[in-house]
Amino acid sequence: MATTSFLAAALDGDPSSDSDYVAGDDLSSSESSSAGSGLEDEPKSDDEYMTQNTKVVQLVNYACCAKRCIFGRTEEMDLFISSLDEMSKELRHACILTSLSISISMERKRKSRSKGVRARYTYVMPYLGAVCKQAFEACFEISTGSLNKLRKQVSTSIVPKKHGNLSNQNAKAIDYDALRDWLTATATSIGAPLSVRRKSRTKDDDGVVHVQYRTDIVYVLPSTMTYEKLHAEYLAHLGPQPTRVPSEKSFRQFIKSSCPHLRMAADAKHSSKKKPPL
Secondary structure (H helix, E strand, O other): OHHHHHHHHHHOOOHHHOOOOOOOHHHHHHHHHHHHHHHHHOOOOOOOOOOOOHHHHHHHOOOOOOOOOOOOOHHHHHHHHHHHHOOOHHHHHHHHHHHHHHHHHOOOOEEEEOOEEEEOOOEEEOOOEEEOHHHHHHHHOOOHHHHHHHHHHHOOOOOOOOOOOOOOHHHHOOOHHHHHHHHHHHHHHHOEEEEEEEEEEEEOOOOOEEEEEEEEEEEEOOOOOOHHHHHHHHHHHHOOOOOOOOOHHHHHHHHHHHOOOEEOHHHHHHHHOOOOOO
16 A cells, blocks of 8 residues: 555655655755846846046047947047056057057958059057057047058068157258358458447346347448358358358358348348337
C-alpha cells in the first residue's frame, strides 16, 4: 500500500514525494527567480555627462558633416579640450602633426574622378577617433590653408618647424650703421644747415605734462637730390662689395625714421607751409 501511494503521488507531480524535499524551497526559489528576472528586466540608468565648458558644448553641437561625427560626444570632447588648453603653442603643433601622421598610416579610400584618382583622407583625433575634416579643423582651431600645409609637412617629418622670433634675416644682414654714417657725411657736405625748433612732451609721476622746446640743426639737401639719386649714389659708394644693400623703399623709410638731422628739399618746403608753433 505504501508503495502504491508513493507512485500515485509521484505521478500527480507532488514534490513532497522526493526524498530530499524540504518545505519552502519552491517558494524561496520562485521568489528569487522572480526577483532576479525583475532586476534583469529593469534598464540600466546612466547619468548624462554634463560640462560647464561652453567651447565643448559648441563643438558637440556643431553640424560638421552629414554623419555629425562629434555630435553628443561630450565626455570625449571635454577630455580633449581640457588637455589641449594646457598645451603650449609648440606642444599643440606637435599634437596636430602626430594626429596627421596617424591619419596617413590608416587605409585611405580612393575615389575615381574625371580628372584622375582622388585620395580620401581619414582624420584621427585623440579621444575622438576618426572624424571629418571640418571637425578636425574646428577642434584644433586651424584653417583649411594651414591644414593643407601641415599635411604636406607631415609627409616628410612630424617635427614642428622653428619660428623663434628670428625677424627678417635679409634686413638684419644690412649694415645700417655704415649707412647712417654715410648719410651724415653726405648731408654735412652738400646740405644747407637749417635751425629747426622742436617740441617734446614729458609726463611726470603726478600726471602733469611738461612741454619743452629745443633748437636742432638739420641739413637740407639740394632740390636736385631725390631719394632715387641718393640711393644710386650709395650703391656706387659701396661698389662691387659682396654685401646686402637695402632696396629703394627701405632706404627711404630708413632716412625718414632714423635720420632726423637730414631732410630732402621737397620735405622741407612741405613742412614750412605748416603753421609755426606759438
